[in-house]
Amino acid sequence: MRVLLVEDDLSLASGLESALGREGFAVNHVARGRDALAALRAESHDTVILDLGLPDMDGLQVLAELRAAGDRTPVLLLTARGEADDKVVGLDRGADDYLAKPFDMQELAARLRVIARRLSTTASNRVIVGAVALDSAAHSVTVDGAPVQLPRREYMLLKALMENAGKVLTRSTLENHLYSWGEEVSSNALEVHIHHLRRKLPEGFIRTVRGIGYSIALT
Structure with a gap:
């Protein structure tokens, strides 16, 4: 499963790349929203892990532009924000799932596997x-x-x-x-x-x- 990780915290991104790599995911990383949109236009990915707090544009804006362009790539939101409104807005704008920081790495991997099953013709692990x-x-x-x-x-x-x-x-x-x-x-x-x-x-x-x-x- 090919994953695009959009995260400006380089330490967290490095840890995610290593941990998800051990779980069998191929992870590509960008730190800015505009770079994420450009990457998705250039190459297909199976899933996007999208942080909401990006330096150049809000993650919700990235999601909105992605969906407006007709890109239906599954998106899992990462957020440090505790307000339920952010999660609701994200899901309403087309996100498939979300996790609040800090999160358990095994839970993230499990959620990615759920998304993979949705994309697959199989209904189980x-x-x-x-x-x-x-x-x-x-x-x-x-x-x-x-x-x-x-x-x-x-x-x-x-x-x-x-x-x-x-x-x-x-x-x-x-x-x-x-x-x-x-x-x-x-x-x-x-x-x-x-x-x-x-x-x-x-x-x-x-x-x-x-x-x-x-x-x-x-x-």
């Missing part, structure tokens, strides 16, 4: 394709009931493929799921992850579509 089961809440994978240990990137890659079983995901789409802005990515990094995954999964589970990308067949 578990995705099962053939002998392979992935549980996003437990961050676990099993093959024929036996647990399989996957590093973070391999887990993120498998999750993207399984949640889109039956579809072909392009190389660029998969790289966007795995890497945040500014990360150095070698030219064969994706192929290396696919190779390692295939060694741990049933034969033929991940299919190469030459010149396009990879897919998992619905079974």
Whole structure:
């Protein structure tokens, strides 16, 4: 899941990037509202985490401009404001959820997973394709009931493929799921992850579509 984090507190932003990265999210960060709007015009994201107290414009204004432009990307608001009115206005302007600072990092990750489920064709944390089961809440994978240990990137890659079983995901789409802005990515990094995954999964589970990308067949 690709997340755009809009937060001017650089210490908090750094902590969120690290914590959410460990939970399997690819996080891109901007500190200003105008930069957020420009980023969303340039590239698609699955979710926006939007702080209300930004230095150049109010987060509610960012949300209003986003929705006025027809962008329906889910938005989770972060606010240090205690007044209920701010939350109500945010939800009325098209926000999907909100959290008041300070908040628990695990709760934020759980709320992002709820948003991901809304976007997905699945209605639960578990995705099962053939002998392979992935549980996003437990961050676990099993093959024929036996647990399989996957590093973070391999887990993120498998999750993207399984949640889109039956579809072909392009190389660029998969790289966007795995890497945040500014990360150095070698030219064969994706192929290396696919190779390692295939060694741990049933034969033929991940299919190469030459010149396009990879897919998992619905079974």
